[in-house]
Amino acid sequence: MDEKNNIVQLTPMEARRRERFDRKQTATAEKMLRRVRELTHCPKALTPFLDTLSQVFVDRQDVSHPRNVPTVGTYCVMVPPELIYAQGAMPVKLCGGSYTAFAVGDDTAPRDACPLVKAVMGFEDIDAMPAYQNCALMAVPVTCDCKKKLAGWLSERRPTAVLHVPANRDRDEDMERFVRELYAFSDHLSEITGVPLTSEKLSLAFHRLAEAQTQLSRFIALRRRHPTLIRGTFAMAVMNAASYTWVPGWTRQLTRLNDELEGLAKSNTMAVKDNQPRLLLTGSPVIFPNFKLPLLIEEMGGLLAADETCMGERGLYDPPVIVDSSLNGMMRALANRATRPCTCPTFADNRRRLYRVRQMIGDYHIQGVVYHVLRGCLVYDYEYAVMEAEMERLGIPIIRVETDYNEEDVEQLRIRIEAFIELIKYGGNDT
């Protein structure tokens, strides 16, 4: 672990700024966690996940991981965790959801940049988040414009690996190009960790992630039960915690949660009443502590039945599929998984996202869709129109919610979401 950042002498002004940051950051994170805990039917086994979030955002400690294992900051689901684990490091997803860091980054980034990127830049500037600071390497896939500039900006300050993501993935060459990116990334990792990539290490890492995904799939199957066993906000906390947890530990925690949920299912204890409108949240990433939307939905009497967001279910959903057990075969599996099934709107052609959402509507008995747009996130906003048209065709109400990382618009959001929920409840759209 790199301790040098913590012993740098701060000027009084910097010290004051940091103290303010600490206070505010702690306060928001604490408030969000409290609101999560206050929701009804919180399973006992959820505690370790919330503790992880608390550890990183309230206590501001580094993520827990075995000693001598460096951490690698990743900025998107397209950075394969398997590769990082295989080369003796631990991935930490650093996409920022912090209101305070966002406020800091607001001074550096252009006005129209998205809050996620602003928060990341804020973290870098304020230098007060161990989980962030201690990363030995940053891995930034070039997805949208904001990420591209972020990659450049970060590489002037930190060891940074930039991964070029193809704009499309149906042609074989596109995917093959990403295989080469992954080899380059792996070389970068070897420099940092001193651990060369071998087929054996990689396959063990695959198994490790596959175990996590097995539990996740079990979890998803439980979530699909109707009536519902677990609130979507809790599920999002579980998925957000995955970003900061050593994966075998997360797998164990999730196994316990699954066991508890199975017990609940047997005793017929459901999370919410049957008649609560079942909503799907999709769109720009929802990153802790920015839990504004999920909390609002569930506090206003809706049920967040599912989410299609990259810090939620999608973050670990797609498994890499090994069809060829040679090293190159596994690298292809990683590249394939990172690009082809990804419903990220930064890909030029992304009709698969509509199909994905349709499938989820069926799987989770969805009655309405909440479309989250982070102010400045063009790519997700772009896809709202097609999504709206598709939902209209299916007769599913949809609402577009544009917001960023501050609490000024909360009241206005509350009113809109309440109205949306009422509309589904009494609008005759019951199924």
Added chain:
Amino acid sequence: MNTRMKQGLAAGLLAAALALVAWFAVDIPFYTWSDPLERASLTTLRDDEALSFSYSDDAITLHGGEGANIYALTEAGLMELENGKADSLPGDCLGTLAAVKPAFRADTDGDGVAETVVDAARTDLAFTYDYDHTVHALSDDRVPFDVLYPRRGQFVFTLNGAPLASAAVTATLSDGREVAFTTDASGVSTALSINDVRGGVTFVYRPDGAHTFRLHYQIEDNTVFSLRWLKAMMPFTLILLIALVLIILDVLARRAAYRKRGLSEARARIFQPSAVRKRSHFGFEIVRWGVMLLSFAGLIWGGRLLGTTFSKVDLPVLACPYNLDQTTSAGCYWFSHITELLERPPSYLFWFLGSFVAFALLFGRMLCGFVCPLGFLQDVTHEARMALRIEGITLNERAYAVLRFIKWVMLTLFLGIGLIGGSFCDLCPAAALTPALAGFKTSLYFSGFMMIAVIVSGFFKRRCFCNICPMGYLLGLPHKASLARLKKDAVACTECGACYEACPMGIKSIFTVREGKNERAIDVTTTDCIFCGDCIRKCPEDGALYMTLAGVKLYNASRMAFLRDQAGVRKGKREKHG
């Protein structure tokens, strides 16, 4: 002329050139056996045993030759062999040898009255595909009681050249068993199975109390694990060795090339064996391997195992019927020898067409995925690479387009070369596999080189040859009417591309197709699909892909089954910390 036409023309010319090269190349011998007649030698022993022929590889021995006259059947009729010895048989010999003792009187039926006994022996060398029993009739009054073996499992008896109708004959098998039977109106009996005949059989016919005719019959045998079998395996062993050397060379050359190109060291180590083994779970895949193994055994030793063959049924895969022990015959021969087919009695045509239509409609290329021995061989080589974790050669759309082109050339050769007097069999890799394993000495021309190519390419790219196989392609053509279907649920599919990555036939549409009449059950069956089920096994979405046979779901994609496969490591290999 637009570019498309130009390209088409260029491809056509290239194809013609390739076909021309192939026409000359087919005659390049890989390993040829000399004519069985040249190889064979005959020794007569006067060892007081019953009059009979026996084989040891190419050496034929006549036992009990005291006072016997020994003949070879030539085009001019029976020709006596002096001293009963021949280092090679007469040039115009038809491959049949006979021995007969002068008639003597003895009481062989135990009724106390001596009869006239005619004791004879007969053997047919190189009992091969084109053995024509009409030519091999001795038709000579020196051997009055004669037996012909037109097809495995069928004997025709004659007495003084005329069919021996409704006659009671006793057969004594090599293990001492006695089988009594009566011939039909044309002297035919099907009472004995292939295995009854293999070790030699003695027929006894007693027309009346005063005559006994005895004939010992022996075909050229090819007992597995005998010296003869080992010899027959030689060309295939040679092929394996050459293929192995080529594979090693390829691995070394590629490693050097990757290093030279400055590729990442991890990439350059393309051979990384590992102790981590995946655990297999019972399912479609295991069933498929089971069926493949059974078919493989059946198509090599079927006749031996079952004692009979279904030689009228023409299985439309490259299971080479030069192996006469195989359970069924194969349609490939007739497809590539259409002129020969038309010269046969109409029943041949009927059986050929009937088998093809029936198989194509019932199973289609499922036969490729489950039955074809050449396909099995390629799956085995692929598994070998998986176990060794050697980097393969992954093909993309462009490479598959090249293979498709080669397939057209192969198809042209397959159907056409027979019409202009050639034989596709001289080029067909399958000729090197099953006949040798069954112990048949089959001469290999270009086939031998093809087989090396099949093994090496199949090692680096699974089922590479199947991508250019004309027989498989023809079998897949009527797939629209076939009962085997591959279907896709376009909504459940995440377009993850895993199916395409897994597909040995490079069928991309299973991954990309989204639109169809019923999006929850789009038919994605194609001519190329061999129903190996790997796309389904590797599909991580519940129900996104599935296979049906006559409407019954055989195999359905399941996320949990997939993850169980992927997460399963053999015990004791889990990582320590965590």
